[in-house]
Amino acid sequence: MPHKDKKMIEINNLNKKFQKNEVLKNLSIKIEKGESAVIIGRSGTGKSVLLKCLLGLLKPDNGKIKIGDKYIYGKNYQYIGNKEVKIGMLFQGGALFDSLNIWKNISFSALQNKVSEKECKKIAIETLEKVGLNPNVADLYPSELSGGMQKRVSLGRAIFSEPDIIFFDEPTTGLDPITADVINKLILEKVNDLGATALTITHDMSSARTIASKVYMLHEGNIIWGDSVDEMEKTKNEYILQFVNGQSKGPIKIQNN
């Protein structure tokens, strides 16, 4: 490579199983820098597992994952990561620290690195505004917020340190359509302004249409389709048609998990 593209993600033949349950089977995907990739797929197909493998939270059984110009797993699939690339993650369940208040949650990484509390709180409040929350929630605790508000705080925490790569696991589920749109815009903005690479998992087709530069479909442990949103609207691919139109009849069977 002539120069390093630290925002690129490349996965080759990734396998991951839990006991006898083969979740990911020889999955390969390449996400270019600055791309806003969206992965769709039925519940339980392994979308969250895929993200966790990318983050070093679950150990793959086989395959290679490269982030930037580094393979992030070494010998025996020991996670080494790529220290040069800042990664943000929005967990499906929010995963806010319930012993810390909202602004400390948002600015967690900076607080641990000796940035002053005053400075952290200031940036945390700016972040709150960006995700459409009233600054006066800053001193509340996560359990005092509604589910959708928690999700937005979580999103704030994921983008706080201006990451190079951001993973969003179902950012808009549980949000009303208006807030969902705010979140979609925010994701777009992060990708366009910061030139970040985003990988979003969603079931929300309108969200996918708004944010995706490319849509991938995960089915039975593999990426079976990947193209632009325009192509997704035109395709005759039966899997995509069934998923996008939300029909129970089609090649995707209900009883496979």
Next chain:
Amino acid sequence: MKFFINVGSSIINFLEETGRFFIFTLKTLKSIISKWYLKNIFQQMISIGYLSLPVVALTSFFTGGALAIQIYYGGNQFNSEVIVSSIVALGITRELGPVLGGIVVAGRVSAAIAAEIGTMKVTEQIDALRTLSTDPYEYLVFPRVVAGIVVLPILVGFADVIGIMGGWFVGVQSLDFNGSVYLQNTEIFLESNDIISGLIKASVFGFIITMMGCYHGFFSQGGAQGVGRSTMNAVVSSSILILGSNYIMTNLLFAS
């Protein structure tokens, strides 16, 4: 045939668990040479130590009192003033202070730690820590273990004083002892080794309690039920380990 399969698989489970615990301990100890979260250590000292003080104090006061009565009525009442005070002092500082203090704190603290860390595990907060470049061993486990090791001897120090006062109180109130003679006798019979050995034990118990809480919490699985199970396991295993290690330490410290 089925019998052998069962025995075999429980041996494998046991070895697996032991290995997992060994690695867990190593990762925790590795934090010594990495980042120390002093604020977390301080917070844990408050919640493990200060907040346990009332239960520990009550337990040891009543134990000291009950011990005094047992010795008085159970033994020869001749010269009882000396015997009661000395046995209460030795019994409390060497054995009852640390062991009962340890067990009471085990019930309170290892359960609380296991529940807290277990909930963090099943709600992906531990994963979230990792994605924010924070090592959960350094941030969660190590501060609790350090706090346990430091704070338990302090608690047991209080328990010693309060337990002796319990014996003294009963002696003066219902056994008609002379209060100042009782305290003098205590002072004569008690050696600093008795106290120090108890405090060393307490430190080890602090390690056991916090490690068991963290370990069982850390490997919680599957929602509220899983957290409940690991809480129970934390209390049971820390209590058993306290009693077992106490026996070993008593042998090492006194049987020479």
